[in-house]
Amino acid sequence: MKKHLTLAMFALLALPAAQAQDKPKVNAATLEKYTRAMWPKTPDGWEKRITYDETQAICSQYRNELPQAEFEKVKARELATVKLPADGNVLGDWKKGRSTANNGRGGTFTDRPMENGANCYACHQMDKAELSYGTLGPSLLNYGKDRKFAPEEARATYAKIYNSMAVFPCSSMPRFGYHGFLTEAQMKDLTAFLFDPESPVNK
Amino acid sequence: MKPRLIAIAALAAGVVLAMPHHAAAQTPVDTEKELEKYRQMMSDPMSNPGFLNVDRGEALWGTKRGTKNVSLETCDLGKGPGKLEGAYAELPRYFADTDKVMDLEQRLKHCMEAIQGLDTADVVKRRFGREGQISDMEDLVAFIANKSSGMKFNPQVTHPKEKEAYAVGEALFYRRSDFMDFSCSTCHSEDDRRIRLQGLPNLVKAKGKDVQATMGSWPTYRVSQSQLRTMQHRLWDCYRQMRTPEPVYLSEGLTALTLFLVKQAEGGELQVPSIKR
Numbered sequence: 001m002k003k004h005l006t007l008a009m010f011a012l013l014a015l016p017a018a019q020a021q022d023k024p025k026v027n028a029a030t031l032e033k034y035t036r037a038m039w040p041k042t043p044d045g046w047e048k049r050i051t052y053d054e055t056q057a058i059c060s061q062y063r064n065e066l067p068q069a070e071f072e073k074v075k076a077r078e079l080a081t082v083k084l085p086a087d088g089n090v091l092g093d094w095k096k097g098r099s100t101a102n103n104g105r106g107g108t109f110t111d112r113p114m115e116n117g118a119n120c121y122a123c124h125q126m127d128k129a130e131l132s133y134g135t136l137g138p139s140l141l142n143y144g145k146d147r148k149f150a151p152e153e154a155r156a157t158y159a160k161i162y163n164s165m166a167v168f169p170c171s172s173m174p175r176f177g178y179h180g181f182l183t184e185a186q187m188k189d190l191t192a193f194l195f196d197p198e199s200p201v202n203k
Numbered sequence: 204m205k206p207r208l209i210a211i212a213a214l215a216a217g218v219v220l221a222m223p224h225h226a227a228a229q230t231p232v233d234t235e236k237e238l239e240k241y242r243q244m245m246s247d248p249m250s251n252p253g254f255l256n257v258d259r260g261e262a263l264w265g266t267k268r269g270t271k272n273v274s275l276e277t278c279d280l281g282k283g284p285g286k287l288e289g290a291y292a293e294l295p296r297y298f299a300d301t302d303k304v305m306d307l308e309q310r311l312k313h314c315m316e317a318i319q320g321l322d323t324a325d326v327v328k329r330r331f332g333r334e335g336q337i338s339d340m341e342d343l344v345a346f347i348a349n350k351s352s353g354m355k356f357n358p359q360v361t362h363p364k365e366k367e368a369y370a371v372g373e374a375l376f377y378r379r380s381d382f383m384d385f386s387c388s389t390c391h392s393e394d395d396r397r398i399r400l401q402g403l404p405n406l407v408k409a410k411g412k413d414v415q416a417t418m419g420s421w422p423t424y425r426v427s428q429s430q431l432r433t434m435q436h437r438l439w440d441c442y443r444q445m446r447t448p449e450p451v452y453l454s455e456g457l458t459a460l461t462l463f464l465v466k467q468a469e470g471g472e473l474q475v476p477s478i479k480r
Contacts, residue, residue, distance in 0.1 A: 024366040034454075037454050039447065039450060043448050051381055052380045108444065108446055109443055109447075109449040121399060131400075132400050134399050134400075136397075174385070179382035179383070
């Protein structure tokens, strides 16, 4: 149990509106001045990483509780980014998925270049034999079994891993495929870990 | 006393390093109980290695350095030149001489440069201690924060620049960014949540017990790192885990975030240096 990073949770609670009133406010330009000073330049090799996009901006502004119209707008925009595997097969190797789900390494400014872990257990319960799991997201025990191992559910799950906000705008879960944090093969392995009848998730 | 302290520290480090193996076989509740027992055992100043930093910081505060060959003893941390009691409980705050809101480390850097004529490049380079490298900043913060131990936070949000910093800090807390889409609030906005087995404090509930206990226990001796750490390091490590680029040490955004968190912890009591995993 080292320092593991957080993944998913749906619908964070924002401060009640009344509590947010009567407080000093800041405009976007001022905030940007501060963040530029915190991160003045993109580190070598990080040029392709998205640092701040429209969806992040609106989720930050509304503290993840979007008005309905914005919710639909973000959902449509994010949905348009989802790329399913070309051959339509979303199920990889569940055993590899098991280790990717348990791997919390990669991607920090102190990590050497390596394959990124998905770190699912930071937030989710999965295999019930793994006791070191977080509670920021829902338990995923019996995930595939509960969905009757349906192929369309597996595809929806792949899409959710690819871009959680295409399913639920401002979800706490990272958009793993959209950001290129995980590879297609890794996301297929994770989907198999959730959907294979032999996977410990469904035992 | 020193060899004894070090022996205890080494023993304690062994206990904690060994913990993950036991943790896997225990329920989270048992683990938390064990950690609490351990924290109580280590909260005795005689056995908390963080007090070595306090002692070193005290010596450094009175040491003549820099081109002017003077000590830091005339440095004004907000309560008047050389007044240390309660200073940390009111930081970050606005300083008229620099026209800036500063946290303790920014202020110390300013005093080193302005009063001592010290080239602080080396101090900044050694900002985080490790084996074979002592951090002046960590030592000084331990010493000065300890002079507010037992006191309650008295956050300063009256000057327009303090208000701006507070508002920026709050916005930063909720600002989702980078390729994991995380913000501070992703982990710290609900009660009783865990990341893996590690409990996460709810920092959103103003004057809540979580935010008060969290902010009231920094600086702290991190047993897992065998170093005393300050809030600058804590935020550096949070952003590291959020997969952002490395935030610039002493940047104003970090101070803004600290001011927001201190304000959230208003009324909470400092017990520092504490000791943590």
